[in-house]
Amino acid sequence: MIEARGLSKRFQDKKRGEIRAVDNVSFTCQPGKIYGLLGANGAGKTTTLRMLATILEPTDGTAMVCGYDVVDDPEKVRANVGFLSTATALYRRLTAQEFVEYFGRLNGLDEATLKKRVDDIFNRLDMNGFRDRRCDKLSTGMMQKTSIARTLVHDPPVMIFDEPTNGLDIMTARTITAFIRECRDNGKTVIFSTHIMSEVEKLCDTIGIIQSGKLLVEGSLVQLRDKYAEHELEEIFVKVVTPHYVAEENN
C-alpha cells in the first residue's frame, strides 16, 4: 500500500527562483489496484513517483510505502518497490542475466534464491534466448523485458511505473501494459504515471489528475465521467486542467 501525505517538492532555480514541482499531494493506492497519475509534461508526475521510490527526498510531507516512511526508511522502502521508467536504463556491458542478478544481490537475495528467481522470471518472460547477450546488443523489446525482470527479481509488493511506454513501439508498449495488469492481478500495489489517455482508460482503477504540482481531482473513471458529464477521458482532463493551465501560462 502507498499513502502519500502532503507530499511536496521545491527546487531552487537560478533564473526562476523557487519552483514547486509537487505541492501538498495526498493520495492512497491499494494492493491489487492500479492508480494512474495523469498529467501533462512538467505537471509533477515524475517528481512524485521519484519521491515515492525515495530517489528524491520530499521537501515537506511524507509517504508511507508498505508501512515504511520514505523519509525515515528509504532503503526499506526501496526493498519493497519495483521502479520502472524509460529513464531507468540497463548496464550495457553486462549480459541480461548479469544485470538482473546484480539487482537481485543488491536486494539481499542469497545465491540459491537468486538463481531460482532468475530462472523463473526468464522462463515466464521468455528471455532465455538472450540471457547471455550483452544489454547493448538487445532490441528495444528485449531491453524492456530485462528492465521488467530487474523490477521483479526481489518480488516487491509495490510497483511504480513512470511513463513506462514513453517512446516505445506499439508491440513493446503492449508488453509493458500486460505486465502492469499482471502485477495488479498478483495483488501488487501499482502506481503509474502517463499522459496517454487510452492507457489510463484501459488500466486504472483510480485516476489522479495532476497539474502544476497539485493533485486536482481523483476518482475512478466512472466517477470522473459522472462528475464532469463527459465520456472521453481526454475531455475530462481538458476540463480539469485548463483553468490551472491558463493561470500558469499567464504567470
Place this chain on the structure above:
Amino acid sequence: MSMRNVGIVYRKELTEALRDRRTVISTILVPLLLFPVLSVGFGSLAVALVGKAKEEIPKVMLRGGEDSPTVVEGLRKLDKIEIVPETSGWKDQIINKEIRAALEIPSGFQSDVAQQKSETVKIFKYEGELKSEFATEKVEKYMKEYRDKVVKDRLAAKNLPETVLNPFEVKQENVAPPEKVSGAAFGGIIGYMVILLCMTGAMYPAMDLTAGEKERGTMETILSSPISRMHLVLGKFFLILTAALGTAALSVLSMGVSFSVLSHYTGQTEGGRAAAAGFLLHLGPKTVISVFLMALPIAVLFSAALMTIALFAKTYKEAQSYLTPMTFVVIIPAVAAMLPGVELTSKLSLVPILSTSLLCKELVAGTYHWNLIAIIFSSTCVYAAAALFIAIKMFQRESVLFRS
C-alpha cells in the same frame, strides 16, 4: 556498514570496466607499453641517430690560413673532417646545413704565434644542431692540441717542466653507491610517473562511473535499488582506486622490465656496462614497496577527488572538460619536485603531490627520513579522507545527481 553491498557494486563495476575497451587501453595497455616504447624504442632510436651523426665526416670551411701552412696541413690530414675552400655566403651554408662549421684563421696567425703574440681563432657553428656541434668539437680539439704543442715547445725551449703550467690536478670522486647516484638522477622521474599514472589511471573510470552513468541513464536505475548511497559510492570508489593503483603498478613493472632489457643489451659491451652503471635504476623490493605505500594515499586522494568533480558533470564530455585541466594541477607540483635544488623539508611535506613526488625521489635513492615520511603519509591520508568524505556527501545531494 555492510561491506557485502560495497563488494557487489565493486565486482559489477570491475566486470564492466574489464569489458570496456577504453578502460583496458588507458589502465592496462598504455602503462604496459609506455616505458618499453619510451626507453627501448626512443632510446635505441636516439643512440642510432647520434651514432649516425658521429659517423658522418662533416664539411668544414676554412677562412684564411694561407700564411699558416702547418696548421692548415695538419687540418687537411685529419680524416674526421673534410676541409672545403672558402666561398661566399658561408654563414647561410652553415644555417642551411650545406657545411657544418667554418674555421677562421687570422692573417699571420702562425708567425704571430711564433713571436708569442696573442691571437684568436674563430669557429662558426649552428648552435644546438647536432652535426654542427660534432664538427665544431673536432675542429676545436685539433686547435687545442696545436695550442698545447706550442706551449710544450716553448717550455722545452726554456728547459722548464710541464708542471710549471700545471702545478696540481683537481679530481672529483663519487662516494655514493650506484643506486644512490641513479636514484638522485632518476628518482624524481619515478615519483612523477607514479603520480601521473595514478591520475590518468583513475581519470577514465572516474568519468565513466559518474557522468557516464548519468548520461547512459543508469544512475536512476541504481538509485532505485535498496543499496545505500554510501555503499554505492564506496563500491565505485574502490574500482577507481584499483584502476589508479593498477596503472601505477603496471607502469613500474613495465619500467623495471624495460630497464632490465636495456641493461642486458648495454651490458654486452665494456662501454655499455660503464654507461649502464650510471644510467640504470636499481629498484629493490624494499624501494618498490615503499614507493607503493606512499602512492596509496595519493591514489585515494586522486580517486575521490576525480570522482567528486566528474559527478558534477551531466555528460562524459562535460566531465572530460572538467578533468583535463586537473592534469596540469597534478603535473606542476610533480614536475617541481624534479627541479634541481628542490629538497624535501618539513614544510614541503604538507604540500600534497609535491611532497609525495619529492619523497619518491628520496626512497628510490635509498634515503628514509622517517619523520618526514610520517608527516607526508599522515597529511596525504587526511587530504584523501577529506576528498572521500566530500565524494560521499556529493553522492547524497540531489542537486548534483540530478543536475539539469
